[in-house]
Amino acid sequence: MKQSDCFSCHSVDQKMVGPAYAWVAYKYKGQKDADVKLAQKIKAGGAGNWNALTGGVPMPPHPQLTDAQAKAMADWVLKQKPVEPPKA
Numbered sequence: 001m002k003q004s005d006c007f008s009c010h011s012v013d014q015k016m017v018g019p020a021y022a023w024v025a026y027k028y029k030g031q032k033d034a035d036v037k038l039a040q041k042i043k044a045g046g047a048g049n050w051n052a053l054t055g056g057v058p059m060p061p062h063p064q065l066t067d068a069q070a071k072a073m074a075d076w077v078l079k080q081k082p083v084e085p086p087k088a
């Protein structure tokens with residue numbers, strides 16, 4: 001993820017352009033296919049899940065990533081210590 005652009009829009013515990021990874025971990029905690037879903041979102045991009053906090057800015061697609069890379073990134077995000085996102 002350091003070689004990609006992830007950390008220019010995300011930090012682990014603070015809002016940047018995108019949601020903090022700790023909030024993402026909180027939101028999907030205990031959801032069965034969260035890793036698959038997030039891996040798809042990392043590759044394809046998308047919007048709408050964090051509008052209240054991002055103001056509707058979309059997550060850009062990353063088509064250059066392999067499925068294995070996207071999955072590893074999703075797993076890493078889901079492993080962060082979950083923190084409840086602030087109410088926007």
Ligand code: HEC
Binds near residue numbers: 001017038047048049
């Ligand atoms: C240009 C800024 C930008 C970059 C670069 C970026 N993101 Fe995001 N990301 C966002 C925004 C904005 C959202 C919120 C999208 C939404 O509202 O659904 C987001 C959402 C996410 C989510 C949560 C998805 C969901 O549906 O809840 C994950 C996981 C994520 N990004 C991972 C990554 C990873 C991994 C990378 C690097 C490969 C990356 N992001 C690069 C802006 C960015």
